[in-house]
Amino acid sequence: MMNAWERIQPILEKSLKPGIFQLWIKPLKGEYHQDSNRLVLEAPNDFIASWVKDKLEDAVLSSGMEVLGKKPELAITSPDNNCKTSPLKVGRMVNPEEKPALPSRKALKIVSGFKFFFRDFVVGPCNELAYVASKSFCSERISSDQLFLCSSTGLGKTHLAQSMGNHLAEISNTKNIRMAYLTAEEFASQLVMALKSRRMDEFKARFRDQIDVLMLEDIHFFQGKENIQNEFLSTINSLQCQGKKVVLTSTFLPKELKDIDSNIVSRMCRGFLAVIERPDLQTRREIIKNKAASMQIDVPDEVTDFLAGKIQQDIRQLESCLQNLVFKARMLKEKISLELANQVIKHFDVQEHSLSMDDIINQVCKLFDVSLDSISSKSRKKQYVLARNVAFFVARRHTEASLKEIGYKLNRRHSTVIKGITSVEKELSRQSPLGRQLEQTISQIVS
Structure with missing residues (x-):
């Protein structure tokens, strides 16, 4: 039997824009406590929790009322705000006169x-x-x-x-x-x-x-x-x-x-x-062949050409896509084929068409549910800053615009663009919960 949250989600999916539902609702886990009429949602990180609270609380409560017959109390948590403890309360007592140890x-x-x-x-x-x-x-x-x-x-x-x-x-x-x-x-x-x-x-x-x-x-x-x-x-x-x-x-x-x-x-x-420039087609082919050889697998030339043609921006993604393809083939006990590659590549940053700065900004505004005026303003509100940073990052990778031109589009200085790109890169490289969310968001922008 489906629990309450599983019944609430399809109603939300129908009432929200597809991109909004995929990015902000789908990652949530939910549990309904009937005795206290409390719907507890767990987000993968603090940013998603606060975004849902600010933007989607009414939609969640309305859908909850439709399923439960009454409006529930809503609590949204995340590992970020559940696990914050003072370092002085954990482990041994710290002497304020004691010098912290430097790396040896x-x-x-x-x-x-x-x-x-x-x-x-x-x-x-x-x-x-x-x-x-x-x-x-x-x-x-x-x-x-x-x-x-x-x-x-x-x-x-x-x-x-x-x-x-x-x-x-x-x-x-x-x-x-x-x-x-x-x-x-x-x-x-x-x-x-x-x-x-x-x-x-x-x-x-x-x-x-x-x-x-x-x-x-x-x-x-x-x-x-x-x-x-x-x-x-x-x-x-x-x-x-x-x-x-x-x-x-x-x-x-x-x-x-x-x-x-x-x-x-x-x-x-x-x-x-x-x-180091972006790899050309032949180099991308060689990267796939080299990786396949190290994994001791045979990848048909047509699959190599397909992957090399689709993923042009990032060698890590190219190798990751191949690894996922091999894993799926082994799990399904199938041969590596174009059909299987087509299924796997949907989850990666593929190069289907050229993007303009306006395309990127419009997609960012849509997915973060913010206006152009908001992310161009001087506001330091967390969701505006993150939306801007994602726009900077995607523009840097998918357009020929200079840092100055990218900043001009969103009323920001050259140095702010660098800080924003660096911030996104850090989350992506750490593969933090927010980093994985950003990866999914960026994938939707460029697809």
Whole structure:
């Protein structure tokens, strides 16, 4: 027998726009408590919970009344607001005079453990320069102690950075090369911790004297953080003076970054800079073949061509789509075919047609149920900010518009566009509940 929420959902589906129902109602789990006449809905994250509460409460109550014969009390929860506890109430007591422990030196001494290798990187016209520069950087065939890798999400920055880590460890005479590999956000967090605990000498020693190579991902995180920028610049200058290596990655070119000290921008441009472009059709084919070979499966050429033609923006998505196709074929005990590929690819970001900025903004407004005036306004309301950020992210990936042009469309500055894109990338990469929701939303916008 269907429970009350299962009977309420079809009524909501009929009364709401399809996109609204899919994004905001379908992820909810519900339970009706008859003794208290209470309908409890659990959202996957706090954002969806507050959005449903603000926008759809009346619709839910109206549908609930139709099923139950009376209007229920509505409670909307999420793991975000159910599990918040003070760190001082958990575990041992914290002495306010006690200095928090910084990551140990061992945490910076990396010999192996990176997931990616050069041998697994598929080289094509889109990434050949970055690949050659990365390999040469390891063998000192280029006269630079710094390499800057730039590309959109999912095109291979991390793959090359980790491959350099593995390669440097392999060729080191001592087999004991000291590397610090972390994101710019993690670097900033460790710096703040050191400042609070008055252990800056230890922090400086760790990142300047105790390592041979510093690898920092997503350095655009430093935008607008003046104190952190100062320490970062001092760190890489110190490493350079000692002849040590620095690898930086970002979604943006140095010249595109705003609220970054001009000395840092100059320093970033001083080393070797390599941009990874979107993969061409042949490279995408080779990526599929390479992945299939590593999985020891046979993928028909027609399926390879179909997937390579449909997913053009993101190598991670291309590989994920293949993995899902293989899994489905094995579960159903079927051969990999075009028919099966057609079923799987519906859930991915496929390139069917070109998108304009107006198309993207209209879709965002429709799916978030907001007006153009709202997301163009100065309001910092959470749903407006998220809608704007999604529009920025999709426009960056699916149009040729510059950051300045994207910002102009929504009455925002260049630097705000970068922050918005970075925020969405962070949620997507973490695969948080909100990140998975954004992934679904973006898929609907571009499909």
